[in-house]
Amino acid sequence: MAGRTEGREWPGALDLAALRASGWRPTPFRQFILKIHSRCNLACDYCYVYEMADQRWREQPRRMDADVVDATARRIGRHVRAHRLDEIEVVLHGGEPLLAGPELIRHAVTAVRNEVGTAARVRIGVQTNGVLLDEPFLRLFDELDVRVSVSLDGDRRGHDRHRRHADGRGSHAQTAANLHRLASGPYRRLFAGLLATVDLANPPVETYEALLEFRPPAVDFLLPHGNWENPPPGRDPDTDDAPYGDWLTAVFDRWAGAPRGETRVRLFREIIGLSLGRPSGSEMVGLSPAAMVVVETDGTIEQVDTLKSAYEGATATGLHVGRDGFDAALALPSTAARQIGLEALPATCRACAVGTLCGGGLYAHRYRAGSGFRNPSVYCRDLFRLVSHIRDAVARDVARTKRARTRSEPMRPELKRLTIPEKVFLGLAQGGGGAYAVDELWRVQRSKRLLLLRWVREAARSRDPAREARARQAYALLADVQGRAPDEVRAVLDHPTVGVWAHAVADGDADTDPITALAAAAAIRARDPRPVEVVGGPDGLYLPTLGTVERFAGTGLVRAAPDAPVTIASDAGTVILPDDLHRDAPGWRGLRGLEAEYHGMALHLLLDDCDPLRAAGGDPSPRLTPAEAEHWRATLRRAWRLLVRWHWTVAEESARTLRVLTPIAPPPQGMRSSTVHEAFGAVYASPPPDERDLAVTFAHEVQHAKLGALNDAIPLTRPDDGSRYYAPWRDDPRPAAGLLTGAYAHLGVAGFWRRQRHHEQGAAALRAHTEFARWRDASALVSGILARSGRLTAEGERLVAEMDRTLRAWRREPVPSAALDQARAIANEHRERWRARHGEPGGAARRA
Incomplete structure (x- = not known):
């Protein structure tokens, strides 16, 4: 089948030997799309899988077998190691992937991460219509750290025009209810964004603002799939009209005029970046090589599935994960055609004023019988309208900035601040x-x-x-x-x-x-x-x-x-x-090593008991005996197993953050730990009573480290003016900066016990529930104090608002009355002791 489709896809022979002789090499796959279920619970009339040219889905098994999952995971692991990739993305797709069920999803996520191990960072996402996105699925994705993208086309009327059940019922109400649960509760950190298919019948600005109701971190506007043989709705290739370009331009103007941080619109950001000379990160525009591959439910390896909109067999490669590696797909001319950039474009695109920005548009939209995909996009005029509009807007902004700098002479020298991407800031804030x-x-x-x-x-x-x-x-x-x-x-x-x-x-x-x-x-x-x-x-x-x-x-x-x-x-x-x-x-x-590994996730630390500067984190322990060092190793292995099993994100962040564990002298009872702002990558800790204490120490101290590093790039508090505040975890009044870092760290502690309480029994369960209630309430109290303090920068206010949103949702979660009473008693006792020393804590500032 692969040989039959190559000629239709690329007229004439694509000479791979000549390409390689010229220095071209294929780009390894970095995005792996796993079709874990081939059917859908909706019947959207524009769906390229079920409603367009390629109907081979009818021959696919409904659900991917565990054996196929395992074979796919092994192939991914080998591809990562062969090409020394540092990061990949795995997308669980369909049909509707949630129809595959929680056990298969758990198996797929675990299998891929186990096979890749520590060789690369594995980002896992799921693309769903949202109808089945209930609380159990969200808990599963929270545990596995799976990011969720949801399809939503606008308000109820706009969405339900196409996205319906087989019996004609609209799906907006179900999708919106589940989206609110994802977007506003404790699962918000999982929210990757919305995917909206453009419909010319929907007002552009109203549609965009309907999507903003869910505060999406990102929006992907998708053009309906079509080509020169089957043009998309409302698009007449024989006219100069650009209805989709006009629609998107209206949304761009609304988006560009909004305050920074409203949401990211990937298409707009890609075109802006291209206009400034940056490479593209999307196949929608630009000339960067496509680096994604699809595995169907039966294990066949295929080209990106949007090509199904062109003709039957357009995605076929003749390969299968049971016998072929992904490098075999890289060797196909059909893969090369999507990776050679400008050489894949016709002369009209190469001569176009925005050809290198547009990049010919999405590959699937270029198809025409007889000339394959070597054509301009069927959306050519629309893309020209949108790209030209954004390019010109960027040029005006650059010119205004230059004029402003000229007028401001003489300029004072300023230290250039390092930047943090918006999606990183939001993830950290949550x-x-x-x-x-x-x-x-x-x-x-x-x-x-x-x-x-x-x-x-x-x-x-x-x-x-x-x-x-x-x-x-x-x-x-x-x-x-x-x-x-x-x-x-x-x-x-x-x-x-x-x-x-x-x-x-x-x-x-x-x-x-x-x-x-x-x-x-x-x-x-x-x-x-x-x-x-x-x-x-x-x-x-x-x-x-x-x-x-x-x-x-x-x-x-x-x-x-x-x-x-x-x-x-x-x-x-x-x-x-x-x-x-x-x-x-x-x-x-x-310096001796401390290592732990569980289910492919590894932690490598140095046990530092000889550095003269280690005293920065507390009273350092003298050189450990071999027996003491082995006790640390054993405790760390047990703690690591606990973290990887139940607190994946904490484990992942700990493995990425920490380089050194420095033992410090123990207190009279319990355990103590710390981090030092200048020593990013180190945790200082006394010997823990058990693995739970060490695990929650990692959850606590990594939060401290993250916030300190974030503050180096983005100041979160104003200069200290002597104001001091009550902190439920300290006996001394704290400045705003110290209060914020404590609140952020205890947000992590509360999150640890929130998950851990579901895996404990008896007295350990009571302790976990109590700790969760105590620290969620304490962090919520301090978030309120900080919000009223006037000591936060604008970015600090944003961070605290996101923290508070998470904590409000957690405070609605039920806790056994015995644990709640115990947590409140501990909090009241601390507050009374603090009041006896320092006066009424309230929340009002007091001067040092």
């Missing part, structure tokens, strides 16, 4: 964010540390010439090693106490010489043979990520030749490092 958000925060932290490192180099000038020379030499070596072994330099600079030291240098409280240890650590990790001059301190020579040389005096040399042991020589003698740098040797204390 208490989560996942791996994607943490990766953005690491991007911010790495930029900040590089700036601080440059400051260290410059600060060395104000010391003596010898220090300046050492700092410049070390900085140059780091830069050189980074060019050849970037991962090794990144690991060193990511080490948490590097941030502590660099901040101290910037504040004038630390020496610049430890930069030599950074260069030495990078050279050792990369096995760079050049000798590195290093300077130790009273505690020896600490090499970030590796360990400490105990016998060290003055200055010394580190040699790390690839074919010889690493040696570190100083006036105190020469220390030879072991092959495994994390083991001890005479004169050497290695």
Whole structure:
């Protein structure tokens, strides 16, 4: 079948050999669409699957078997590792995917994540019509961290015109009721956005505003599928009219004039980015290669399923996950045709003023019998109208900005603030964010540390010439090693106490010489043979990520030749490092590892009990004995199993955030933990009583770390004016910044116990319910105090409003009366004790 369809898809032979000889290589698949159910519970009259040219769905099994799921997951894992992908997306699709049932969905999500493991970040989403999106499904998606996109075409009249049940009943009421549950309750973090098919009969601005009722984080406006053989409704290819372009332009003008953050409209943002010279991230516009592949319910590998609108067999490849890998699909001419960009376009598109922005439109919309897909889009005039309008609007904005800058001369120098994508901000504001958000925060932290490192180099000038020379030499070596072994330099600079030291240098409280240890650590990790001059301190020579040389005096040399042991020589003698740098040797204390893995999710930490700067997080423990270190490992494995089973997002964020666990001295009873703003990536903790305490510590401290890193990019509170407030988790009055970070951390604690209470029995269940009630109420109280304080920036107000929205929904969830009474008694006792020390807490500010 694959051979039969190739000629219709691409007139003449597509010469892959010539393409490869010219330097072109296929782009690996990054989006995997799994058709887990082939039927639908609605009968939408515009559906390309059931109502258009390709009717092979009738031959498909209704439901994907578990064996097919497993084979698909294995193929995805191999594709990820073969191409060293760092991130993929898996979309559960149909038909209506929720018809597959919760058990198959759970199996599919778990199987893919297990097969990919830690090789790449796996983002999983589901696209549904929303009719079956009830509370049990939302709980399942919350547990599995599955993002939900819902199809909604506007208000009731506009939606029900096409999206009906087989008996003619509209579906808007059911979809809207479930959407409200998704959009306004504790599941909002799962809400990926709305998909709306454009209908010319629906007023554009009213339709857009009807979608805004659900506060979607994003809206995708989709053009009805059609082509030159079967034009879409209201589109006459023989006229110059552009009805769809006019419709979308009206929505764009309304969207562009709204306050920032109302919602993201992907089509508009893509065209804006293209107008500014950025690559596209969507196949709707632009020339970026398509990188998605479909697996049908029977396991056949197919091209993107929108091609079903062209002709029967347009998506066929002749491949099956049971016998073929995804690289076989990459080798097909039909895949190449969707990845070669400008070369796939006809001469009319290449000569068009907006051809590289439009990119010929969606591939499926270009089909014409006899010439295949090498045609302009059937929406050519509509796309020209919309793209030209947005391009011109962007040009006007750029010109206004330049004029404003010219008039404002002389300009004061300003520190350019790092940015956070809107969807990341919203995910973090709702208490989560996942791996994607943490990766953005690491991007911010790495930029900040590089700036601080440059400051260290410059600060060395104000010391003596010898220090300046050492700092410049070390900085140059780091830069050189980074060019050849970037991962090794990144690991060193990511080490948490590097941030502590660099901040101290910037504040004038630390020496610049430890930069030599950074260069030495990078050279050792990369096995760079050049000798590195290093300077130790009273505690020896600490090499970030590796360990400490105990016998060290003055200055010394580190040699790390690839074919010889690493040696570190100083006036105190020469220390030879072991092959495994994390083991001890005479004169050497290695940083030991803590590792845990469960169901393909792994956590890798360094157990730091020798860094001189580890005291920043509390009273540090002395060097642990082997038995004490093994106790930490055992407890961590149990805690990690608990997190991965019941708190996937916490586990994912912990694995992405944390690099180091630093043991600190225990309190008289219980456990204590902390994070340090400058030491992003570290958690400081005393030995936990059990795995639950360690698991909730991760939920708590990762929240602290996330908020601190977010605040580096987006200030959330105004400068401290001395105002102090009541915090239900502290005995001392807190400034607004401290109050906010505490509220955000305890939002994470409440979320942990909210999930954990469903997996406990007896006294443990009572404790979990009590903790949930206590911390949701405490965080809600503080959110109100912060909202009234006047000490938040505009972005801080947005963050607190999102937090409060989540907490209000949680406070409506039932809690056993015994747990509720216990939580209230603890809260009242704390408030009375605080009042006795500091006066009436109320919520009013008091001056320090």
